[in-house]
Amino acid sequence: MQRLFTIDIHTHILPEHIPNFAKKFGYGGFIRLDHHKPCCARMMIDDRFFREVQDNCWSPQTRIKECNHHRVDVQVLSTVPVMFSYWAKPLDALAVSEFLNDHIAQIVREYPDRFVGLGTIPMQAPDLAIRELERCVKELGLAGVQIGSHVNDWNLDAPELFPIFEAAEKLGAAVFVHPWDMMGAEKMKKYWLPWLVGMPAETSLAICSMIFGGIFERLPNLRVAFAHGGGSFPATIGRIQHGFEVRPDLCAIDNPIAPKHYLGKFYFDSLVHSPEMLTYLVDLVGANRIALGTDYPFPLGELEPGKIIHSLPYSDDLKEQLLSGSALEWLGLKKSDFAFVQSWDF
Template sequence: MSADCCTGKNLISVSKKGQHLVVDIHCHLNVKAADQIVQSKYPGPPPGIHEFSSDKSNEVNKAQFCTIGATLNNIDLRIADMDRLGVDVQVISPNPGQYFYYTDDETGLAASQAVNNGIAEAVASNPERFVGMGTVPMQNIAMAISEMRRCAQELDLRGIEISTNVNGKDLHHEELQPFFAAAEELGILLFIHPLGFTQAHRMKEYYFNNLIGNPLESTLAVGHLIFGGVLDRYPELKICVAHGGGYVPGYWGRMDHGWRARPDCSEHCKHLPSSYLRKLWFDTLVFDKEQLDSLVRSHGSDRLCLGSDYPFDMAEPNPVEFHDQLAENDKAKILGLNAADLLGLVPKV
């Protein structure tokens, strides 16, 4: 590894097999040791996990976890899948079910440390193919900042995955601002990933809490970051939003109109809301090639990263092929160069 003078981090050498470096920025790993810590004090399913889910969806989810459990809980089977899919590097982030924000502070910290240690161990087993992102106990911001520093400085994890809210507190909440200040100081990537919608009373059927709720949560998170002034206060924040950024990229004009027309919409937001979208990165998990083309046109190829949601059933099944219709320059950036720049990666020669 060599020093990166721009970020102060060490560059990570990674393998590249094809024409373009391919980095999947949206892959998950579950760490059983963390579940054991939480279950010893909070037995049973996490609060709210079945509240907005039908019996049929719960049945399908149970079968899914039986199928993907071996892959979700370890990395032994991943290399074969990565080679089959043409993925050079997986950026491993926690299973969103392991945020554990609902626990007491000490349990949340211990569980977060177990997750981060587990991800660091997974990366160390094959550092040319895996890069890590961690989690922090956002219910206690002082602990969250301390653990984020440990992730960056001791474990060499390159990002922190956070939810779209913290126990119902949106991301512009005053209590959360020291965390964003610390993330900006560290220069670490924040990967925003939802865990269903918090008030999905009308989304129980048809897995709507995921199909509609996840992008809606991301939309709200982005909206609060913009309208709440977070991106003005911390202009150097590095943020990537899962699932194509939610619904914002397809309907930002309504936010711009509200900002122009209403003083309550522009109170904390200095500029047109759409102008902030180019400060964010989105993954390309939108499933439809016309929607991908639209995202490239509206957002630009410089701020998009391939993301698959491996190994869940809501993953893009052919993440590299999904980008085939793009111009080669756009494709090179989105398949891997943008993620490499964000995370301090360099392909081996």
């Protein structure tokens, strides 16, 4: 099989050691790590268990070893969404963001051929968010930022958030939208439903908010990618379009352009867990708007990166578009930015 350059745009990382932000700021709700045994830690929100993680969540050496095993050449690093801290006091959320962004930038500096970084910003305070976005791009050399599917009570069409998107377009920063704080979670106590049902709905909420809110219309050069194959949006675009057509008085109040016009104007990752769904997505928006994403290192992700892409009867050129070409376009990078590609010598 021909070696195909591979970039995973959807991977999460944490620092191995996180400050005691609750003690520093004087109130709780922040994540800390309890390293209860070697190569393993519990993510704790105060005294409440959130998730157990392995050292591949913080060790770049472990990540590189696993990437080599799976033939992933480059990972795009972003924080775990629970770290967004949009609920926190603005200056405290800024401090958390700065700590996380400095950590990601340091890893990228140490391994520039293997990692690209996305920062996090305190979206609840747009002025501070823009300031940290500018620092991420201009000072830290990160490719862009990861943001949540909503910001507390603001959906992504909120006028308060538009200056952040405007700044991202001006800076040429990539934006990765990841679901978090899932809607209806209080009604989904069992069966992991917030992750199975709420997450896909959150991503569709984010996409529809940006379409109907006119974000893509007003900022045509803004490069946005959505996690998990766009969640439930691709499967319901027919319903969304039909609703726009039959009730423009409800749907077209901020943007008169039909939703289907924006197909191909933004990116999806490939994390759909189904060859049939990935084929549908390629037909819907084109391979040049779909980039490999795995949600590494978490179990709901694609455990063998690119397996579904490789399983499809596509040409090597189309597969490489999915495995890295679309990622490079979204990130504003070139294959030649990664010097090792010419030798493939790891």
